[in-house]
Amino acid sequence: MNRPSVRQLEYFVAVSRFGSFRRAAEELDISQPTITAQIAQIEKTLDVVLFERGRGGATPTPAGRQLLPIARRILEELDNLLASAGAASSGAAVYRLGVKSTLGPYILPRILPGVHARYRDLKLYVREEAPSRLEAALENGDLDLVLTALPTNSSDLNGEQLLREEIKLVLPADHKLAKKPVLYGSDLAGAQILTTQEGHKLTRMAEQIATRFGAEVLRDYEGTSLDALRLMVVMGMGMAFLPALYIRSEIKEDSALVVRDIEGESFARIIGLAWRATSPARVFYRQLAEDMRNVLREELGDVIQVLDRN
Numbered sequence: 578m579n580r581p582s583v584r585q586l587e588y589f590v591a592v593s594r595f596g597s598f599r600r601a602a603e604e605l606d607i608s609q610p611t612i613t614a615q616i617a618q619i620e621k622t623l624d625v626v627l628f629e630r631g632r633g634g635a636t637p638t639p640a641g642r643q644l645l646p647i648a649r650r651i652l653e654e655l656d657n658l659l660a661s662a663g664a665a666s667s668g669a670a671v672y673r674l675g676v677k678s679t680l681g682p683y684i685l686p687r688i689l690p691g692v693h694a695r696y697r698d699l700k701l702y703v704r705e706e707a708p709s710r711l712e713a714a715l716e717n718g719d720l721d722l723v724l725t726a727l728p729t730n731s732s733d734l735n736g737e738q739l740l741r742e743e744i745k746l747v748l749p750a751d752h753k754l755a756k757k758p759v760l761y762g763s764d765l766a767g768a769q770i771l772t773t774q775e776g777h778k779l780t781r782m783a784e785q786i787a788t789r790f791g792a793e794v795l796r797d798y799e800g801t802s803l804d805a806l807r808l809m810v811v812m813g814m815g816m817a818f819l820p821a822l823y824i825r826s827e828i829k830e831d832s833a834l835v836v837r838d839i840e841g842e843s844f845a846r847i848i849g850l851a852w853r854a855t856s857p858a859r860v861f862y863r864q865l866a867e868d869m870r871n872v873l874r875e876e877l878g879d880v881i882q883v884l885d886r887n
Contacts, residue, residue: 583655585619586648588612589627593645594717597634649718650855671700672858675720677708679779679803680848683822684724684877691872692865708777715853722862726778727849735859736851737866740873741882744782744844745824746837747807748816755835762839766791769815771806774799778846783818786844803827810834818844825880847884 581589591601592612602609620627627641637645676685685703693699706714706723712731714720727738748755754764770792772783780799787794795815800806804827806817811833819828828834850866852859867886874883 579622581619581622583652585615585622586652588615589619589641589648590645590652590718592616592628592635593637593641596636598630600634653718653853653855654857670698670858671702672721673719674701674703675706675711675714675723675725676703677711677725677777678705679708679773679777679820679823680724680726681705683820683826684848687876688869688872691876692868695868695872696865712851715851718853721852721856721858722865723851724848725851727847727851729851733854734851735854736849737863738847738849738884738887739866739869740848740877741845741884742848743821743838743881744779744818744846745821746816746839747810747819747824747828747834748837749810749813750833750835751813752816752835754816755837759840760837762790762842765839768792770794771809771815771817772799773803773806774801779818779820782844782846786818807834820846821880822877825877 588601588605591605592598595601595604598613598616599609602612605612616627623644625640625644626638627644628635629638681703689701692701704720706720708725711720711723711725712729712734715723716731716733724739727736729736746760754760754768757764765787768790770783770787772780772794774780784794786792798809798814800809800817803819803823806819807827809815810817824836828836850862850869852862856862863886870883870886873881
């Protein structure tokens, strides 16, 4: 019985990802006729048409969409075989970790040294991605793990919650509300709230808070980063809701900013480690999550709440 080759499966996944034979060939550094011929061969072997060809590119057929997750799993299993099960179970391998920019710079420097001390042979290739792309990159196999806000939006992903991080109100020190010893939700009525760009769960949380208390979200001044938000607050353009880890790292007590809680309210995000449910290394990932919790307790237990395994 004829079987598709590993190379043909790789070409199948690549064309599906890029939606184009030409772009897939460029990414793989091969000629377009080569990848076209190999796709034709795998279609002949499987006796199905995998792609609809058109001027707009290549779109998987219903059969192609059905077979694509299987092809990805086969390639992932082969990758793990090459890394060897023994190496994976002990952490002696290279894993691709994705993290969003509103979290990575303020948590990874505090936990990675402790993780490295526990797994001397573990290598983590860290890549920052926009929140909207993190889960897609994980599902596609471009990433092995992601550190992100939970829950995820995909049933194909599993995860372990790690911490609960408070979200606090930050306002200019010369703002009239900064002089009040206690702030209530009603104090935010009519206030102007700055947020990051769409796609961040932090943005959606700020929007929900603003709607609840009658504040105005300044859509024309979305920050491209938490630093940009902080600087706009310093300039008196509005207030912002920022995560506790960022505040701990970047906002000093003698700065031009004031950090406040809202009396009787608690805003927070749940951060966890997520991976594909089918990953052969999932047992190791669960142990890694537990070790991350232990490091978090030691390093940041005074800033965040470490959560038990869910």
